[in-house]
Amino acid sequence: MKMNWLADELASIKDKGLYRRLSTIESAQTPRIIKDGRELILLSSNNYLGLTTHPKVKKAALEAIENYGTGAGGSRLTTGNTELYNSLEERIAKFKGAEDALVFSTGYMANTGTISSLMKNGDLILSDELNHASIIDGCRMSRAEVMVYPHKDVSSIETALRKSKHLGKLIVTDGIFSMDGDIAALQEIVELAKKYDAMVMVDDAHATGVLGKHCGGTSDYFNVNVDINMGTLSKALASMGGYVAGSSELIDYLRNRARPFIYSTALPPPAVAAAKAAIDIIEIENPAKKLWQNIAIYKKGLAGMGFTVKSETQIIPLMTGETGNTIKAASELERLGVFAQGIRPPTVPEGKGRIRTSLMATHTELDIKEALSAISIIKEKYRL
Numbered sequence: 001m002k003m004n005w006l007a008d009e010l011a012s013i014k015d016k017g018l019y020r021r022l023s024t025i026e027s028a029q030t031p032r033i034i035k036d037g038r039e040l041i042l043l044s045s046n047n048y049l050g051l052t053t054h055p056k057v058k059k060a061a062l063e064a065i066e067n068y069g070t071g072a073g074g075s076r077l078t079t080g081n082t083e084l085y086n087s088l089e090e091r092i093a094k095f096k097g098a099e100d101a102l103v104f105s106t107g108y109m110a111n112t113g114t115i116s117s118l119m120k121n122g123d124l125i126l127s128d129e130l131n132h133a134s135i136i137d138g139c140r141m142s143r144a145e146v147m148v149y150p151h152k153d154v155s156s157i158e159t160a161l162r163k164s165k166h167l168g169k170l171i172v173t174d175g176i177f178s179m180d181g182d183i184a185a186l187q188e189i190v191e192l193a194k195k196y197d198a199m200v201m202v203d204d205a206h207a208t209g210v211l212g213k214h215c216g217g218t219s220d221y222f223n224v225n226v227d228i229n230m231g232t233l234s235k236a237l238a239s240m241g242g243y244v245a246g247s248s249e250l251i252d253y254l255r256n257r258a259r260p261f262i263y264s265t266a267l268p269p270p271a272v273a274a275a276k277a278a279i280d281i282i283e284i285e286n287p288a289k290k291l292w293q294n295i296a297i298y299k300k301g302l303a304g305m306g307f308t309v310k311s312e313t314q315i316i317p318l319m320t321g322e323t324g325n326t327i328k329a330a331s332e333l334e335r336l337g338v339f340a341q342g343i344r345p346p347t348v349p350e351g352k353g354r355i356r357t358s359l360m361a362t363h364t365e366l367d368i369k370e371a372l373s374a375i376s377i378i379k380e381k382y383r384l
């Protein structure tokens with residue numbers, strides 16, 4: 001009786017075409033996967049550099065299991081900390097050019113924990129309308145006033161900062177936007193923050209390992225400093241977890257105040273070791289070079305078919321519009337041998353459904369050619 005409403009709610013989600021099912025892959029996150037017994041080209045993975053199956057990353061994870069076991073056994077502040085975690089944090093700080101870094105169990109927790117512990121009642125957060133859900137949730141948890149500004153609209157940030165009488169001010173933005181693949185206007189944001197004494201936080205979930213001269217992310221790309229450099233270990237870094245890099249004082253504060261860090265078990269040792277090995281590979285082997293070559297080949301192919309590609313990066317959405325059209329186009333693409341996720345509300349606004357395609361450094365030219373030929377088939381039929 002008490003839970004009858006669940007069935008009604010589920011029926012309503014289904015009516016709107018917004019019901020979500022888990023897709024199950026029967027292989028590793030490689031450019032060709034096995035799903036429902038069929039080989040498909042994977043064109044939607046966040047394993048951008050293909051490092052989840054890199055021999056050195058797998059070896060590091062296996063050695064960590066040998067040395068430390070499979071689980072951490074406690075939170076970092078209790079019994080869960082080992083030299084492995086300290087060395088990953090040192091490695092991240094160096095990679096990001098920061099004084100220190102702190103690792104959380106997920107990127108989601110890094111965002112919610114950081115924003116909610118830094119910002120409080122009486123403060124102002126300025127957040128891009130296309131920021132990731134974990135930023136939105138961190139803002140909600142903070143009790144600060146939140147102003148959501150139109151996508152990349154720096155003039156509305158300035159208007160809000162000029163009027164603001166708040167104690168603390170934070171501008172927070174994705175580095176690479178996760179559903180559109182464009183890059184934040186970070187240079188302008190940093191200048192405004194200086195002028196109006198605000199902090200800047202960048203979520204480099206999709207930019208770490210990919211963007212910038214040293215693959216250090218958006219601040220590396222624009223050669224600017226930000227106060228709070230957040231990212232995940234779960235995408236190009238081939239593992240699991242989130243991090244924040246910044247001043248020693250910031251990291252010390254988060255270690256003492258960020259509840260998702262304090263009250264959750266540390267990451268399993270193999271995940272920590274894998275991320276550290278991935279950073280080494282990024283610096284030594286530069287796999288991002290191949291990723292950018294693949295992006296250029298793919299974009300050229302799409303442009304040749306008449307697509308207007310606005311994305312600046314490895315995330316390239318093919319706009320499908322309404323929910324019904326999105327579902328049909330994505331499932332036909334899968335029937336044609338390409339697996340890429342159809343994205344519907346609430347992840348994207350109503351009417352802005354899309355197939356979110358993304359490139360990997362390990363895609364071959366043949367993978368990309370075959371994917372493009374499948375896309376050309378669905379393009380006309382579903383008005384892409």
Ligand SMILES: Cc1ncc(COP(=O)(O)O)c(C=O)c1O
Nearest residue numbers: 106107108132178205232234241
């Ligand atoms: C922009 C952005 N921030 C944060 C996250 C959360 O990271 P994680 O998957 O490590 O929790 C994601 C992941 O989907 C993301 O796309």
